[in-house]
Every structure is written in structure tokens, then in C-alpha cells.
Amino acid sequence: MTQGRFIALEGGEGVGKSTQGRMLAEALRTRGLDVVTTREPGGTLGAEAIRAMLLSTEGEGWGARAEALLFAAARADHVEKLIRPALVRGAWVVCDRFVDSSRAYQGGGGGLSDAEVLDLHRIGSEGLLPDLTILLTVRPEVSAQRLALRDGGTGDRIESRGAAYHSRVAEAFRSFATQNPDRFAVIDAEGSPDEVHARVMTSLAGLLA
Ligand SMILES: Nc1ncnc2c1ncn2[C@@H]1O[C@H](COP(=O)(O)OP(=O)(O)OP(=O)(O)O)[C@@H](O)[C@H]1O
Ligand SMILES: Cc1cn([C@H]2C[C@H](O)[C@@H](COP(=O)(O)O)O2)c(=O)[nH]c1=O
Numbered sequence: 001m002t003q004g005r006f007i008a009l010e011g012g013e014g015v016g017k018s019t020q021g022r023m024l025a026e027a028l029r030t031r032g033l034d035v036v037t038t039r040e041p042g043g044t045l046g047a048e049a050i051r052a053m054l055l056s057t058e059g060e061g062w063g064a065r066a067e068a069l070l071f072a073a074a075r076a077d078h079v080e081k082l083i084r085p086a087l088v089r090g091a092w093v094v095c096d097r098f099v100d101s102s103r104a105y106q107g108g109g110g111g112l113s114d115a116e117v118l119d120l121h122r123i124g125s126e127g128l129l130p131d132l133t134i135l136l137t138v139r140p141e142v143s144a145q146r147l148a149l150r151d152g153g154t155g156d157r158i159e160s161r162g163a164a165y166h167s168r169v170a171e172a173f174r175s176f177a178t179q180n181p182d183r184f185a186v187i188d189a190e191g192s193p194d195e196v197h198a199r200v201m202t203s204l205a206g207l208l209a
Contacts, residue, residue, distance in 0.1 A: 004087035005207055006128075008098035011136035012170050013159045014147035016189045016196060017096050020136060023197040024204075025094045031208070036086040039096035040074065044081045047074035055156035068106040068120060075099065076124035083128070099125070100133055100176055105158065108172025109165045132207060134200055135177050136189035140166070 007024070009017040018039075025037045041051040050070050054062070062070065075098070086093050099121045107117045121127055138146075140163070147155070177184035185203035189196050 004090045005092045005132075006083065006087055006095070006130045007092065007204070007207075008095045008100065008130040008133045009136065010097060010100050010104075010133055010173060011138075011189065012140075012143060012166055012173070013155070014143040014150065015136040015138050016146070016193065017136055019193055020134070020189070020196060020200055021094050021096050023193065024200055027197070027201060028092050028094070034089070034091040036082070036091050036093045037096075038078070038082060038093065040078060040098055040101065041071055042074070043078040043083075043095075046077040046081075050074040050077075055158060057157050057160070061157060064106065064110040064112060067110065068102065068112050068117060071102050071106060072117075072120035072124040075102070075121070079125040079128050095130070098130055098133070099128075100135075100173065103176060104169045104172040108175075109161070109169040129183065132204065133177075133184050134203060135173055135184055135186045136196070137170075137174075137186060138189045140170075142190055 009021050009024075011017055021037055021039075025035045028035045040047070041054055042048045050073060054067065054070055054074075083093050083095070099117075102121065103114055103117050106112050107114050118127075147159075174186075177186045185200075187196065187199045187203060
């Protein structure tokens, strides 16, 4: 059995994570690998139900701590029921967002400390980390244009938070990548999908060797 690998795609809103996740999964399948694509929050029935509660624009929303707990609970279910079993059977897991989104959004954006977010992750998911976290970066005006073309700029509850919030999120992602260069690959996600995909594949060379 080949060794399972866990790849997370991270970054702000509309940078191209889903697009690159699909392209990466296809490229890995072409190499004969068993690939599971999934997303956060979500990926299991329970986690998708929590996703709906978190991202719906109806109701009064959640405080910062309740929000962080809900993301951690969704992740715990996802890790236990989908991610760990896939890795154990030797599959590659390509996940659209993982714990670094909680660190960036609930931590950097929402004000929880990084230690608090990591504590929730330790309790919920036994601290599981991806083998590689691919951080896609584009200038804010580029992601805004992509989102406007995709859905007319109508965002979910978190996407619709203001520019200052999303700028703190982007800064947090940058700082995690600087602090953990072995775990992160920072990819310039401007240019065509094929150009970005080529950069993503280069970042995976070590794991595919
Ligand atoms: N390299 C690219 N150049 C131009 N448009 C792109 C590129 N990559 C993705 N897009 C388009 O930009 C939009 C956002 O892309 P995508 O949904 O993959 O981003 P995302 O990061 O997953 O978004 P979200 O944060 O909402 O989950 C889509 O309409 C997609 O087709
Ligand atoms: C995993 C995770 C996600 N979020 C936020 C980031 C986005 O605004 C939404 C997810 O929507 P997407 O279109 O699927 O990217 O949720 C977060 O705040 N914290 C997290 O841990």
C-alpha cells in the first residue's frame, strides 16, 4: 500500500482553492493514486450540518468563541470519519481549508489567540496537521474580481465581513507560512488556472518523489 498524504489548500476568499484542488486531484489520479477530495467546514454529514449553521446569513450569528468551537467540532467529525480512515488506507486527501483557516479567521481575524485555536484542535482532532499546506495568494483586487464574476459578490456570513477583517486573515496566513516553511508552500495564485496548477505541482515534487 502507498503512503497516504494529506494536502490542504488554504488562503482567503476566492483565491482559487477549489479550482486548484480539483486540478490537483485529477493530476494525482492520473498518476494512479487513490485521492479523496473534501472541504472544510464540511466533508461529513455532521460537519456539513455545522457548515450550514456557521455560514448561513440568517439569524443573529455566533460569538467568536462559539464560532471557533463549531469549526473545531466540524473538523473533529471530519477527521475522525473521513480524513483519518482515508489516510490509513493509503489515500491522498486533498482538503479545501483545514486548521490554518481557523488560526487565520477565528484567530487572526476574530481575536482568539493562536494557542486557544490550537488547543481546540488538539482536543477535537488530536492535533492532526497536513503533510503540506498550499497557501494560495492573490492581491485583494484580484480575488474580489474573481468573486464578483463567480457569484456577483454575494458572500456567506464570514465572506461578507469587511476588508479589515480579511486583511487580518491574509496577514495571519502569511505569518504562519513564514513561521513554518517546512509545512507551507506559498504559491502566487495570479495567472491562468494552468499556470497556478504548474506551480502547485512543483511544490509537491518532494512528496511525489
Ligand atoms: N487562476 C484563475 N484565474 C482566473 N479565475 C480563476 C482562477 N482560479 C479560479 N478562478 C475563478 O475564480 C472564482 C473563485 O475560484 P474558486 O471557487 O476556486 O476559489 P476559492 O478560493 O475556492 O473560493 P472560496 O474562498 O469562496 O471557497 C471561480 O469562478 C473560478 O472559476
Ligand atoms: C475551515 C474554516 C473556514 N472558515 C471560513 C472561511 C470561509 O469564509 C468559509 C468557508 O467557505 P468556503 O467558500 O468553503 O471557503 O468559512 C473559517 O472561518 N474557519 C475555518 O476553520
